[in-house]
Amino acid sequence: MSQIKELIIKLSIADDELVIEWYDGKESRLYSQWLRDHCQMPTSINTDNGQRLFSVVNIPKETYIEKAYQDDKGNVCVRFQPENHMSVFSQSWLRKNCYDLNLHFDDRSEKQKHLWQKDSFKDGLPFINYESMCNDESIKLDALRLVRDIGFFVLENVPTAEGQVLKVISELGYTRETNYGALFEVRTEVNPNNLAYTNMGLGSHTDNPYRDPVPTVQLLHCLDSSTEGGDSVLVDGFKAGTVLRQESKEDFDILTNTWVNFRFSDEATDLRSRVPLIELNDSSEIVKVRYNNRSIDTIKLPAKKIRNFYKAYRHWSEIIEREDLKITFKLSEGDLILLDNTRIMHARTAFSKKGKRHLQGAYTDLDGLYSLLNVLENQQQNG
Ligand code: NM2
Ligand code: OGA
Ligand code: ZN
DSSP states (O other): OHHHHEEEEEEEEETTTTEEEETTOOEEEHHHHHHHTOOOTTTBBOOOOOOOOOOGGSSOOOOOOEEEEEOOOOOEEEETTTTTTTEEEEHHHHHHHHTOOOOOOOTTTTSSSSHHHHHHHTTTEEEEEHHHHHHHHHHHHHHHHHHTTTEHHHEEOOSSSSHHHHHHHOOOSBBBOTTBBBBBSSSSOSSSSSSGHHHHHHHEOSSSSSSSSSOOOOEEEEEEEEEEOOEEOOOEEEEHHHHHHHHOOHHHHHHHHOEEEEEETTTTEEEEEEEESEEEOTTTTTTEEEOTTBOOOOOOOOGGGGGHHHHHHHHHHHHHTTTGGGGEEOOTOOOEEEEEETEEEEEEEEEEESSSSSEEEEOHHOOOOOOOHHHHHHHHOOO
């Protein structure tokens, strides 16, 4: 505790801020209303679950800090008027949470990722052994970190039994059921409602952009693979987005600012969405990409925008098919690929009618996977 006591060198009040001089020379200036809003006392938060018991409108507008000092344990005591409310903050809480030294980072942003291209995998693909992942939490953590950092992994030795893809999801999160079912069979069908169910090649795409919200994780488990062709292709859509931005900021801006419609319909379904092909966060960083030439709806833009849109759209389509961005491999029986469908585009090459190719697919969502990743990382940090 004596270590914690030394975090703060000096406390003072300046206008509407609490000024903290930290042990390492850094300074924080914390706005009085922020500090009152983040009060950690049992009258302000439920101390069991950390949830706040009041709303910002309950804080008087004229709130000011009357007094601030450290008690004999080093805690920072702040008296707010006109409420006459005393808040006690630990020094470590203040250091971890003060907004001027700790901006929130966006774990979905391009900035937090290891962007990749073909030559990034010279030493092989990120494989994880299925049994090890199920039996060892540190391997599960490795797998989830791969999803966060590079956007995919390949599970090896998943038993080639029906429905295993749902078992894999139950290890990591929750199944996202759709009109295609909890699980769907990817193999050649007669009268398919989707070109995925033919032997045609499929260009690089993200799945289900016509659904809002989109399923954010896709799994494909290979049960049979004896055709010629039918190779799998992956592209890092965030990397592709950065290439587009470098080559033409104008094209990039058009795709982030223009919302387009996607649609999927069959007898029982009519799904529609309206979304940008490249989505940015509030710091203009890429957080989602979408592309699916098979299911983009009629493009209806103001006439004066159509030419420039087509220039940008063609540029984007051309980049995501570049050989130097693509990795190509053939799934073997028992392999299962899991990918971040907001980032990684996938494709497959056409395959022969001779032989058998059968994948079982399913969707889950990133929120469940990231939640488990956070829990496992917290556990690792706490001991
Ligand atoms: N399937 C395989 O998003 C798409 O339409 C791609 C999806 C039919 C569930 C295919
Ligand atoms: C899909 C798809 C790829 C494949 O089903 O969404 O893209 O390898 N399939 O068949
Ligand atoms: Zn697909």
